[in-house]
Amino acid sequence: MPEAKPEAKVDLLNLTRSELEAFVTQELRQPRFRTDQLWHWLWRRGVRDFAAMTNLSKDLKGLLARRAAINWPAVDVARTSRDGTIKLLLRLADGERIETVLIPMGQHYTQCLSTQVGCAMACSFCSTGELGFTRNMTMGEILGQVMVGRAHLAGAGLPIVRNLVFMGMGEPLMNLPELLRSLETLGSAEGISIASRRATVSSVGIPAALKVLGDFGLAVPAISLHAPTQELRAKLMPKAARVPLDELLAALDAYPLKSRERVTYEYIMLGGVNDSIQHAKQLVKLLGQRRCKVNLIGYNPPPPEATPNPPFRAPDPAGVLAFEEYLRSRRITTFIRRSMGQDIAAACGQLKLLAGPEEVA
Numbered sequence: 337m338p339e340a341k342p343e344a345k346v347d348l349l350n351l352t353r354s355e356l357e358a359f360v361t362q363e364l365r366q367p368r369f370r371t372d373q374l375w376h377w378l379w380r381r382g383v384r385d386f387a388a389m390t391n392l393s394k395d396l397k398g399l400l401a402r403r404a405a406i407n408w409p410a411v412d413v414a415r416t417s418r419d420g421t422i423k424l425l426l427r428l429a430d431g432e433r434i435e436t437v438l439i440p441m442g443q444h445y446t447q448c449l450s451t452q453v454g455c456a457m458a459c460s461f462c463s464t465g466e467l468g469f470t471r472n473m474t475m476g477e478i479l480g481q482v483m484v485g486r487a488h489l490a491g492a493g494l495p496i497v498r499n500l501v502f503m504g505m506g507e508p509l510m511n512l513p514e515l516l517r518s519l520e521t522l523g524s525a526e527g528i529s530i531a532s533r534r535a536t537v538s539s540v541g542i543p544a545a546l547k548v549l550g551d552f553g554l555a556v557p558a559i560s561l562h563a564p565t566q567e568l569r570a571k572l573m574p575k576a577a578r579v580p581l582d583e584l585l586a587a588l589d590a591y592p593l594k595s596r597e598r599v600t601y602e603y604i605m606l607g608g609v610n611d612s613i614q615h616a617k618q619l620v621k622l623l624g625q626r627r628c629k630v631n632l633i634g635y636n637p638p639p640p641e642a643t644p645n646p647p648f649r650a651p652d653p654a655g656v657l658a659f660e661e662y663l664r665s666r667r668i669t670t671f672i673r674r675s676m677g678q679d680i681a682a683a684c685g686q687l688k689l690l691a692g693p694e695e696v697a
Contacts, residue, residue: 345405348378349483350476352517353524360427361416364399372526377529382483384408387529408482414488424484428453428477432470435506436481447485451478451515452506453485457540459560459573461648462602464505472511478518478583482528500530503538509545532556533594538602540576543587550591557591558631559584562616565608572610581622589626589636592665598669599628605656606635607649616662629669632660636675 351359357371364370366527373391376384386392386400387463395689396612414421420440427433437448456469485497500522502508508515520532537549550672560576570577586664588599601623605611623630627640632685634656656672663670 343403343461345403346673347407347474347476348374348404349406349408352472352521353476353527354650355408359404364396364403366396370396375524376526378406379483379521379524380529381624382486390600394438397594407446407476407480407612408483409477409485411488421487422483424488426481427471434477436482436485436504438485439495440495441499441503444495445485445503447497448484448501449478449481449502450504450596451502451508451511455506456510457507457573457575459540459562461562461572461577461606461635467505469506473506475514475521478514478528479521482522497535498530499536501536501538501558502555507542508537508543509539512548512644516552516554519552524556531540533597536600540573541579541584541587543579543583546587546591553592556593556597556600557588558586558602558650560604561601562604563586564615564622568610568615571678573607577618583624585622593627599626601628601630602633603630604633605651605659607651609648611651611655611659613658613662615661620663620666620668623668625665627670630663631671634675 342484346359346363348356348359353371353375353568356375357368361368361372370392374387377389383389384406385395386404389397392400407429410626411424412427413425415425422438424436424438425433426436431455434450434453435449439446439448452472453470454467455464458465458468482497482500492641500595502515519535519537522528522535523532532554533556535555536558537555538560539546539635540560549555549557560573561569563572563618566581569581577623591599593599603610603619619630634653635648635650637648637650660670660672673679
C-alpha cells in the first residue's frame with residue numbers, strides 16, 4: 337500500500353484576517369483570541385518561528401508547526417546604490433524570482449513592490465516587459481516583500497518603510513484579487529498598519545479593474561500614461577493602448593478621491609520621442625481640466641549587459657525642465673521624479689532580475 341503524502345502546510349502569510357480566524361477556530365479548533373495573537377506575531381512583530389511566540393501554549397506551537405508555515409521570500413542578492421537605494425533579488429517558494437526596491441526618502445523608506453513574476457504588458461521602454469509573463473503572485477508573496485524589506489532595514493540600522501508603491505514587476509490590476517487582499521491586510525491596525533493614503537497602485541490603466549479598486553477605497557492610482565495622444569501611446573505601449581485614451585480618462589474622472597487626493601499620471605520622457613514642448617502642449621490639452629498631478633521621469637537606459645543597443649535615449653535635462661515649466665505655467669501640478677538606483681538597475685523600468693556586482697545576502 338503506497339505511503340500517504342504528508343498534508344501540505346497552510347502558509348499563514350497568505351491568509352487575510354478573516355481567513356486566519358477561520359483557520360484558527362475551525363481547522364485548529366482554538367479560541368478566537370488566538371487569531372489576534374497570531375496576527376500580531378506575523379505582521380506587527382515579523383516573527384517567523386512559532387517557538388518564539390511567547391504567549392502561545394506549547395501544544396498550540398506544536399500544532400502550528402505541524403499544520404502551518406510562515407513563508408517569507410528568500411533574499412538571493414542584496415545590492416545598494418551610491419544613493420542609498422537597496423534592491424533585493426528575492427526567490428519565491430517555487431524557485432521563481434522577483435525584485436523589490438527600497439528607496440530612501442529622508443527619514444523613511446518607500447518600498448516598490450512587485451505583483452507578478454514578469455509582466456505581460458511589454459511596454460517598449462521597460463526592461464521588465466522583456467521577461468514576459470510567468471504567473472501572478474499571491475498575497476503572501478506580495479506582502480512577504482514588505483516583511484523582508486523591514487527585516488533588511490532593521491538589520492542595517494536604517495529607517496522604516498513608511499510608503500508602499502505597487503510599481504515593481506508586473507501590472508497590479510491584472511492580479512486584482514491578490515492586490516485587493518494585500519491592500520486590505522496592509523491597513524490592519526494590528527498588522528503592517530500602512531494607511532491607504534500611503535499606498536499607491538501604479539497601472540497602465542484597466543477601466544473595469546480601476547472601478548473595483550475605487551469601490552474598495554484602499555489605494556490611490558498612479559497611471560502610466562507616457563504619451564499625450566492615442567497614436568503615440570499605441571506605438572510606445574501597444575497592449576495598454578488597446579484601451580482608448582478617452583475611455584481610460586473617463587474611468588479616472590469617475591475614480592472616487594478623498595478631498596486632498598489626485599490621480600497621478602506618470603510620464604517617462606524619452607529623448608526625441610515624447611519630450612518636446614509640442615508634446616507638453618498636447619498633454620495640457622489632455623489633462624488641463626482634470627484633478628491630477630504629473631510625475632515626469634527621465635528614461636533610464638537598461639544596463640549594457642541587459643540591452644546592448646537600447647531603442648531609446650535619456651532626454652536632455654534642459655528639455656525636461658522646459659517641459660515641467662510649461663505644464664506648471666498652465667497650472668498643472670508637476671514634479672520631476674529623481675531616478676534612484678540607476679547604478680544597480682533599480683530605477684523605474686529597469687527591473688530585470690540582474691544580479692551584477694553583488695553583495696550576497
